[in-house]
Amino acid sequence: xxxxxxxxxxxxxxQIYNEISKELFGFGTTLLRISIEGNHVTLYAKHRRSxxxxxxxxxxxxxxxxxxxxxxxxxxxxxxxxxEEELGCxxxxxxxxYDATTQWAVTNVIxxx
Numbered sequence: 001x002x003x004x005x006x007x008x009x010x011x012x013x014x015q016i017y018n019e020i021s022k023e024l025f026g027f028g029t030t031l032l033r034i035s036i037e038g039n040h041v042t043l044y045a046k047h048r049r050s051x052x053x054x055x056x057x058x059x060x061x062x063x064x065x066x067x068x069x070x071x072x073x074x075x076x077x078x079x080x081x082x083x084e085e086e087l088g089c090x091x092x093x094x095x096x097x098y099d100a101t102t103q104w105a106v107t108n109v110i111x112x113x
Contacts, residue, residue, distance in 0.1 A: 009036075009087065010034050010036065012086070012087060013034055013041065013043070013083070013087070014032050014034055014043075016079065016082045016083065016086065016087075017029070017032060017043055017045065017079065017107070018032065019082075020075060020078045020079055020082065021045075021047065021075075023078070024071060024074065024075060024078075025047070025048075025071075027048050029045045029046060029047055029048075030046045030047070030048055031044075031045065031046035032044070032045045032046075033045075039110060039111040039112070039113050040108065040109070040110055040111075041108070041109040041110075041111070042106065042107070042108050042109075043105075043106070043107040043108075043109075044104070044105075044106055045104070045105045045106075045107070046103055046104055047098075047103045047104075047105060048103065049103055057100075064100070065100075068098060068100050072096050072098050072105075075096060075107075076094045076095075076096050076107075079094055079096075079107065079109075080094045080109075083109065089109075089111055090111060090112040091109060091110070091111055091112070092110045092111060092112050093109075093110050094107065094108070094109050095107070095108040095109075095110075096108075
């Protein structure tokens, strides 16, 4: 049994996810669900649309895609670091997919067994 097996652990993972969202984008998610099964943690998040992002989309769509991609990489890096530092997780990989059209992101964390 790990910290992630408890309700407090799930709550803390959600808090960390939202903290990073606020740090990188200025606001948290509008919806966040977390599922933990064995060594797999999955987060489903609905994000708010950034006014800067909307402006970029209209003026430079290619640049917006590049920014979205880079921000997603940064999100994964920070999320992994925080989970390892604060919760002592041993993480094998963090995978994240973000759909800019709908503002949904799905993040999967696979822990070492």
